[in-house]
Amino acid sequence: MKRFILAGLTAGILGMWIPSHAVESAKVIAATCFGCHGPNGKTVNKNGYSIVGKPAAVIEKTLLQYKEDKLKGTIMNRLAKGYTDEEIKKVAEYLATLK
DSSP states (O other): OHHHHHHHHHHHHHHHHHHHHHHHHHHHHHHHHHHHHOGGGOOOSTTSOOOTTOOHHHHHHHHHHHHTTSSOOSSHHHHHTTSOHHHHHHHHHHHHTOO
16 A cells, blocks of 8 residues: 555655656757747747747748758757757747747
8 A cells, every 4th residue: 555655645746846847858959949039939030030929830830840951040940959849849839839
């Protein structure tokens, strides 16, 4: 019985830790986006592309297309290949929350 309780508590603690870790990880990944896409994803360059306010599904799909070389970019293909599909999903979800 004690083993079941301990297992349940461990799973609960890990369950609380993983999502917050994923959010922190997404923030770190998103910081790489801001170099080109502007502070918090809002471009300040007339030739830039703002990613702020885009739906998570659109961001995720676009990043996956870059990763799979279905879209061509100057650096986006190389950047996207550096992340797992799960990391791309999390960063897309985070970016979608920015206003």
